[in-house]
Amino acid sequence: MSTQAPIPAPAPVTPSPPSKNPTEIDLGNIQGDILSGLPKKTETFYFFQIIHPVHFKRDLRQLIPLIKTVADVGKDRKKIQDYKDRVKHHPEENLPPLIHLAGVNIALSHLAFEEIGIDDSKLDDPAFTNGQLKDSESLKDKGTGTGPTFVPDWEEPFKKPIHGVIIVTGDCHPTVDKTVQQIENIFDVNGSSPSISLVTSIRGDVRPGDLSAHEHFGYLDGVSNPAVIGFDKDPAPGPKPVPAGKILLGHDGDANRDKREPWMVDGSFLVFRYLFQKVPEFDDFVERSSGRLVRPGLDKKEAADLLGARLVGRWKSGAPIDITPFHDNPHLAENPQRNNDFSFSAEINVQKLCPFASHVRRTMPRDDIPEDQVEAHRILRRGIQFGPEVTKQEKRTKTTMHGRGLLFACYQSSISDGFRFIQTRWSNNVRFPPGETTPETPGLDPIIGQGTPADRKMSGFNPDKPSDELAFDDLWVVPRGGEYFFSPSIEGLKDIIAA
Secondary structure, three states, X not given: OOOOOOOOOOOOEOOOOOXXXXXXXXXXXXXXXXXXXXXXXXXEEEEEEEOOHHHHHHHHHHXXXXXXXXXXXXXXXXXXXXXXXXXXXXXXXXXXXXXXXXXXXXXXXXXXXXXXXXXXXXXXXXXXXXXXXXXXXXXXXXXXXXXXXXXEOOOHHHHOOOOEEEEEEEOOHHHHHHHHHHHHHHOOOOOOXXXXXXXXXXXXXXXXXXXXXXOOOOOEOOOOOOOEOOOOOOOOOOXXXXXXXXXXXXOOOOOOHHHOOHHHOOOEEEEEEEEEEOHHHHHHHHHHHHHHOOOOOOOHHHHHHHHHHHHHOEOOOOOXXXXXXXXXXXXXXXXXXXXXXXXXXXXXXXXXOOOOOOHHHHHOOHHHOOXXXXXXXXXXXXXXXXXXXXXXXXXXXXXXXXXXXXXXXXXXXXXXXXXXHHHHHHHOOOOOOOOOOOOOOOEOOOOOOOOOHHHOEEEOOOOOOOOOEEEOOOOOEEEEEXXXXXXXXXXXXXXXXXX
């Protein structure tokens, strides 16, 4: 045990580097996971507490050179493509299928800024300031008690103070493990004078083979991320691109742009959610309930596929049911010029093509509400799956025996207007969208909607009888932890946080 006296935290400071032009996107100043997404086959989220604030700031300066920016990610993706071309055109070289690359990013909670004595008040986001643990009851996560005594049914590590998360991505486990060890050496985690301590570490992996990019229920994920003005070139047809300030602080579109400290510019809020999925139970429910769909020419499997698609809003291929409502179309799903180009436009029965409660419609309502209201709540998702594939025994018993799900991560310039709004005001709201657009009560988002057992139902599951309601007999996505973070710019890290 070290006999060194505790090092006091420095007094709060608010120094500012030179102002930046908020209309420009400096790709070398933005952490790479935000706009680009770090390339990955596997990813580790390393959650930590700060032990010695002064030592942490010193050690952070050694970490910064490892952090991948958006510009770095662009170079890495070119390396990957060049390597793929080499493997394809030179089979005689017998090259391994993947190139070894690692990516590192870091984000800090409000508790971290308190610990290291930096005034973060102009981040100006109540959800970030309060933290997700205190917010869990409002998100309607399962738990016991109420108000100040509420304790969410989370994994124990997430009930502890979490100061930050280091994201490490790579092509394989050895690449990521080696990088994590390097990071632990920087912060002397296992030495005599550590500046941080590990709270918990969670690994996610892209699913194998043809299941890559599909979440554990089997549906293609990440199709409808917004294009960002000034970054994404020639975006595919679909919802219009969003101003950079919806994702990056201090840019056009950031509602609080004029309030930001210069060191906050080019940063973004990161939301992490530890979401477990009860896949055998979901599959069993869809199969059992599909008998309520009676359409000419559908066999039992086709009816189950249709019901699942109506719960999600897309077929497992990724084809949107608003375009192809009654039969899957994998060719459409593979076409980026068509697979996101729809609007939920009204027809004689507005739920015939796609139910209001379906996950895709509930989290991105498109023409159901005014365009500016949709734009105000856009987020960039960067999650990854975790856990093994469903086993034969689980399929046979229709019971989850192994933990699996989604390490959900998303970026936005306001947690309160981004993730939190989508979860509480859209997904958890049985009467969204509002108004007279449908005579039926839409019900909960069947995938991520959280609510009482009485609320867990939806209308519109039956395209021929939209007033029919389908009650959900389980909660298939179970939140078991999370936190709210701020992912600073490189300049913010160098000039303020690690100064």
